[in-house]
Amino acid sequence: MESLIYIHLFNPYFIINYSFRMFLPAILFLIILMLFFYLGSRKPKGLPPGPRWWPILGSTLEVIRLRKQTGYLYKTLSVLSKKYGPVFAVKIGIDTIVFLNDYNSIRSMLTNEDCDGRPTGHFYKMRTQGKSQGVLVTDGRLWVEQRRFVLRHLREFGFGRTTMASLIEEEAQHLVNHFKRLLLSANNPVSESRQQIKSCSNNNGQIYQLISDTNINNTMMTHEKDNIESDTKKRKNEGMTIEDAYVKADDYDEVRKISQSSGMIISMHDAFGIPVLNTLWRMMTGKRYNPDDAELKYLQKIATQLLKDVDMVGSTFSYFPILRYLAPEMSGYKSFVATHERIWRFLKKELENHKTNINPEKPKDLMDAYINILQTESYSKTFSEQQLLAICLDLFMAGSETTSKALSFGFLYIVLNPDVQRKAQEEIDLIIGHKQFPRLSDRVRMPYNDAIVLESVRMFMGRTMGIPHRALRDTYITGYRIPKNTMIVPNFNGVLMNNFWKDPEVFRPERFINSDGKISIPDQYLPFSFGKHRCMGEGLAKSNIFVITTTLLQTFRFSVVPGDKKPSTEIVDGVTAGPKPFRVLVTPRI
Numbered sequence: 001m002e003s004l005i006y007i008h009l010f011n012p013y014f015i016i017n018y019s020f021r022m023f024l025p026a027i028l029f030l031i032i033l034m035l036f037f038y039l040g041s042r043k044p045k046g047l048p049p050g051p052r053w054w055p056i057l058g059s060t061l062e063v064i065r066l067r068k069q070t071g072y073l074y075k076t077l078s079v080l081s082k083k084y085g086p087v088f089a090v091k092i093g094i095d096t097i098v099f100l101n102d103y104n105s106i107r108s109m110l111t112n113e114d115c116d117g118r119p120t121g122h123f124y125k126m127r128t129q130g131k132s133q134g135v136l137v138t139d140g141r142l143w144v145e146q147r148r149f150v151l152r153h154l155r156e157f158g159f160g161r162t163t164m165a166s167l168i169e170e171e172a173q174h175l176v177n178h179f180k181r182l183l184l185s186a187n188n189p190v191s192e193s194r195q196q197i198k199s200c201s202n203n204n205g206q207i208y209q210l211i212s213d214t215n216i217n218n219t220m221m222t223h224e225k226d227n228i229e230s231d232t233k234k235r236k237n238e239g240m241t242i243e244d245a246y247v248k249a250d251d252y253d254e255v256r257k258i259s260q261s262s263g264m265i266i267s268m269h270d271a272f273g274i275p276v277l278n279t280l281w282r283m284m285t286g287k288r289y290n291p292d293d294a295e296l297k298y299l300q301k302i303a304t305q306l307l308k309d310v311d312m313v314g315s316t317f318s319y320f321p322i323l324r325y326l327a328p329e330m331s332g333y334k335s336f337v338a339t340h341e342r343i344w345r346f347l348k349k350e351l352e353n354h355k356t357n358i359n360p361e362k363p364k365d366l367m368d369a370y371i372n373i374l375q376t377e378s379y380s381k382t383f384s385e386q387q388l389l390a391i392c393l394d395l396f397m398a399g400s401e402t403t404s405k406a407l408s409f410g411f412l413y414i415v416l417n418p419d420v421q422r423k424a425q426e427e428i429d430l431i432i433g434h435k436q437f438p439r440l441s442d443r444v445r446m447p448y449n450d451a452i453v454l455e456s457v458r459m460f461m462g463r464t465m466g467i468p469h470r471a472l473r474d475t476y477i478t479g480y481r482i483p484k485n486t487m488i489v490p491n492f493n494g495v496l497m498n499n500f501w502k503d504p505e506v507f508r509p510e511r512f513i514n515s516d517g518k519i520s521i522p523d524q525y526l527p528f529s530f531g532k533h534r535c536m537g538e539g540l541a542k543s544n545i546f547v548i549t550t551t552l553l554q555t556f557r558f559s560v561v562p563g564d565k566k567p568s569t570e571i572v573d574g575v576t577a578g579p580k581p582f583r584v585l586v587t588p589r590i
């Protein structure tokens with residue numbers, strides 16, 4: 001028996017057979033893995049060209065390399081588009097993304113119903129409590145019904161009718177009054193200014209003030225001058241902080257020169273957050289905030305955080321879902337979830353307030369109007385409290401950053417182009433004068449200022465991606481096959497900043513004015529997109545930009561701070577593009 005076993009053990013057939021059986025699962029696993037790698041790196045037939053796909057990573061490394069080299073996502077896409085053509089495909093982790101970089105392909109996609117889907121991955125659902133909800137990244141029946149509700153509500157609130165117009169006008173006037181108060185306190189005694197500066201330094205450095213020497217006695221002035229000089233020296237050694245922002249101008253003489261002109265220096269890139277947020281918030285919840293309201297600051301903080309860990313196309317943990325478990329913090333997943341929980345709680349509290357205080361006869365905002373629907377007997381199943389919260393989140397995300405960044409771009413270029421400012425103010429003086437504030441209804445008579453709105457939005461969206469669409473079924477865009485579920489993203493840089501505009505980098509409102517002096521908008525101008533998903537807030541955004549711009553330009557002059565370099569036209573990349581932080585000198589005109 002023993003010898004039999006011995007013979008069997010050393011029998012080569014036995015050895016092969018035994019080893020094969022033992023390793024079979026591992027071999028099968030390896031084959032499946034290799035097949036998975038092979039299939040993952042093979043491009044579907046007919047797909048647009050693009051960088052090579054590697055197993056698991058897809059084209060990630062190439063995109064990262066170019067983004068590092070160019071500094072911006074839109075420039076990365078432009079480089080790839082020069083190499084592969086206006087329509088190209090990349091694979092980032094699990095997502096196949098087709099980028100469209102010219103007018104023909106973007107138009108072809110936006111007019112093709114097969115491309116009316118929105119991405120469905122876990123990442124998008126996580127924003128809204130694990131379900132596809134809201135209006136920003138939804139499709140199908142839910143999106144159709146909810147979009148209809150939001151558009152009707154926005155129309156009923158105005159978009160051209162008095163209520164919306166007066167809401168916007170009021171917010172613009174609040175902003176002017178806020179600037180005036182700051183100017184006034186900038187010309188008050190030093191001690192007061194000091195106090196203001198201290199409080200401003202806690203306000204995210206939004207407003208910087210200069211110290212005026214009017215009404216200030218000499219001892220105080222000398223003392224203050226010493227302080228400023230020592231502050232300036234300190235700053236040169238230690239680098240600048242928000243706290244000493246009021247002496248940011250490089251030398252003290254310049255500061256004195258400016259202060260004599262009773263002006264103030266304002267950090268302009270973030271001056272518009274409050275009026276824009278207030279218009280949206282009043283529309284949704286009927287509430288408005290003062291600039292130093294704690295709740296407003298909380299809301300702003302969440303808004304900034306919401307957009308920090310993602311870009312328009314997704315985030316590290318959406319491309320590589322396994323990172324949610326392996327590196328929840330590093331991939332941004334943890335903070336993404338926590339921020340969404342926070343805003344959800346904030347909105348829920350507002351909903352409970354509304355449910356308690358609603359007068360069904362007189363709905364005063366979007367929440368009231370929605371709650372009324374939920375109290376009818378036969379409302380559609382797509383309506384729910386959760387869906388209402390998701391709509392608020394979406395409007396908040398889609399409407400606040402976009403409008404305020406377009407305004408920041410506008411004012412950046414207005415400061416860089418005194419001629420544009422002069423022409424805008426001439427038109428304001430002629431049509432409105434100085435006795436009343438500009439109104440939305442003045443827009444039809446003010447083509448130059450209207451053109452400034454269009455040009456500001458072009459400068460903004462010319463560096464920003466559109467919201468991703470999704471192919472609902474296999475389809476074609478300019479001859480390329482786009483498989484079902486592919487993400488499709490318009491890169492507006494290819495239409496808004498291309499040679500069609502002749503001098504795309506120049507801020508030239510005249511390009512939108514025809515020989516009759518009327519506004520004329522070419523087809524290529526599509527920063528709000530078109531087709532079924534066209535931006536719902538186009539009217540609101542344009543109205544806000546027009547009223548805020550004209551109201552500020554009527555009262556103040558904006559210029560480069562003497563002694564400062566001209567503000568840079570470079571941008572800060574993010575979900576949406578924004579100008580680099582810049583400050584301007586504001587002086588009263590009237």
Ligand code: HEM
Pocket residue numbers: 135136137147394395398399400402403406457461466467468469527528529530532533534535536537538540541
């Ligand atoms: C300068 C300001 C703005 C710009 C440039 C802008 C641009 C856009 C773009 C390009 C889209 C994507 C459309 C598509 O996928 O084809 C969009 C969608 C959207 N925008 Fe805006 N937007 C602005 C302001 C606003 C405001 C103020 C609101 C809120 C009232 C808003 C609400 C929305 C919503 C809800 C969608 C999703 C529409 C849908 O999928 O049906 N936007 N916007």
